[in-house]
Amino acid sequence: MLTKRIIACLDVNAGRVVKGVQFEELRDAGDPAELAAAHSGAGADEVVLLDISATRENRATLADTVSRTAQQLFVPFTVGGGIRSLEDAIVVFEAGADKISINSAALADPLLITRIAERYGSQAVIVAIDAKRINGEARFEAYVSGGRNRTGLDAVTWAKQAEDRGAGEILLTSMDRDGTGAGFDCELTRTCSEALHIPVIASGGGGNTQSFVDVFQNGKADAALAASIFHFGLHCLGNLKQELQRAGIPVRWPC
Amino acid sequence: MIAVIDYRAGNIASVKKALDYLRADAVVTRDPNIVAQADKIILPGVGHFSATAVLERDGVRGAILHRIENGGVPFLGVCVGMQWMFESSAEAPGTPGLGLLPGECGPFAETVKSPHVGWNSLICRDSSRLLRGIPSGSFVYFTHSYSAPIVNATAASCEYGGEFSAAVEQDNLFGVQFHPEKSGELGLRLLANFCNLPC
Numbered sequence: 001m002l003t004k005r006i007i008a009c010l011d012v013n014a015g016r017v018v019k020g021v022q023f024e025e026l027r028d029a030g031d032p033a034e035l036a037a038a039h040s041g042a043g044a045d046e047v048v049l050l051d052i053s054a055t056r057e058n059r060a061t062l063a064d065t066v067s068r069t070a071q072q073l074f075v076p077f078t079v080g081g082g083i084r085s086l087e088d089a090i091v092v093f094e095a096g097a098d099k100i101s102i103n104s105a106a107l108a109d110p111l112l113i114t115r116i117a118e119r120y121g122s123q124a125v126i127v128a129i130d131a132k133r134i135n136g137e138a139r140f141e142a143y144v145s146g147g148r149n150r151t152g153l154d155a156v157t158w159a160k161q162a163e164d165r166g167a168g169e170i171l172l173t174s175m176d177r178d179g180t181g182a183g184f185d186c187e188l189t190r191t192c193s194e195a196l197h198i199p200v201i202a203s204g205g206g207g208n209t210q211s212f213v214d215v216f217q218n219g220k221a222d223a224a225l226a227a228s229i230f231h232f233g234l235h236c237l238g239n240l241k242q243e244l245q246r247a248g249i250p251v252r253w254p255c
Numbered sequence: 256m257i258a259v260i261d262y263r264a265g266n267i268a269s270v271k272k273a274l275d276y277l278r279a280d281a282v283v284t285r286d287p288n289i290v291a292q293a294d295k296i297i298l299p300g301v302g303h304f305s306a307t308a309v310l311e312r313d314g315v316r317g318a319i320l321h322r323i324e325n326g327g328v329p330f331l332g333v334c335v336g337m338q339w340m341f342e343s344s345a346e347a348p349g350t351p352g353l354g355l356l357p358g359e360c361g362p363f364a365e366t367v368k369s370p371h372v373g374w375n376s377l378i379c380r381d382s383s384r385l386l387r388g389i390p391s392g393s394f395v396y397f398t399h400s401y402s403a404p405i406v407n408a409t410a411a412s413c414e415y416g417g418e419f420s421a422a423v424e425q426d427n428l429f430g431v432q433f434h435p436e437k438s439g440e441l442g443l444r445l446l447a448n449f450c451n452l453p454c
Binding site: 002003004005040045070072074075076096098120121122123168196198199222252255 | 268269272276302303370372375376396398399400414437440443
């Protein structure tokens, strides 16, 4: 049976893992290569490294960070953040990424999805979408540039377009829930998952075990991504999987 | 020496990285002369079935067939590399496979999402050399939109909108639909099993 994936996400700035709350207030959380290996060993089904560096200088270290991280990581490894062109993607793939994640650049030029998919296959292209509720209703707008700018686009409509352009998965972040630990936005996730034929990774708001049970059962998520709950206590990951299993969610456990 | 065939598609590097980790003597190549001398051949691959057409053009297809036919050296096809062992694929009707195994690869049932992405469990048949130490129920990582039919050579199957071949094994010919280089410890064990086969 295909299992639900638990994906560890490492936000990286200038070669260090950091964790922010609702896109602000960064805290240092360690070395990417060490943390990626630790997460894999603890039972993470995949590792995502998101480069959130604001400056070109900080971003220059990315290829080195990716290469070091990929060296001893034998689970799927995705890299995102700051990839604006096919050339940027090639650098990251050649450093050892299995998949890339693109966000703002895909919205600016949707054909970029197709160009990368034609070269590396759709399974290697994740389109990340930052979505925010409109007036608290069940309508969601896509944002870009790390959540700073509105697009005026419906997030689910954009996800469908990204699928049509060749995306292999959608990484869907609820900006309202990100970093709060208040639970995933199941309504957002379910709306998107039911509208698409490709897998949807839920992100933003993962906290206790129940929040993961909810996003898999009610949110119809294919995978769930979380960061801060894993950085400060890796034992959480194994416990989470065992508890999910007890709740009847198919997971890869023991690993 | 293990020749890892490079057909300019997908992520050949991750297979090489796993072989390096296992301290196997592996070379990434598309030179027919190197293939002709290889003790073992691995055809990795993610991407499109038609990407294998480049092997025809470079003369690698003939070199591989010559080296592995009639009980030749061990061959391992991974993902599209395994699908290529069959006669054809609905993904690329004009592109012939190696035809080492009967049948055509096809898309998944409409009832499930495609691609099939993630960790799914194996249903193993007995006495596979490739799957030694990898019991039924083991989870491995898949990412693919087409799959191969169940055949006599099927060593392990997987269920996703129907049953398909997850691993095949026949004499010196081996194939896996999943990615051993991305399947954690069990995947590394499978690659080690292949590396340790007598030539």
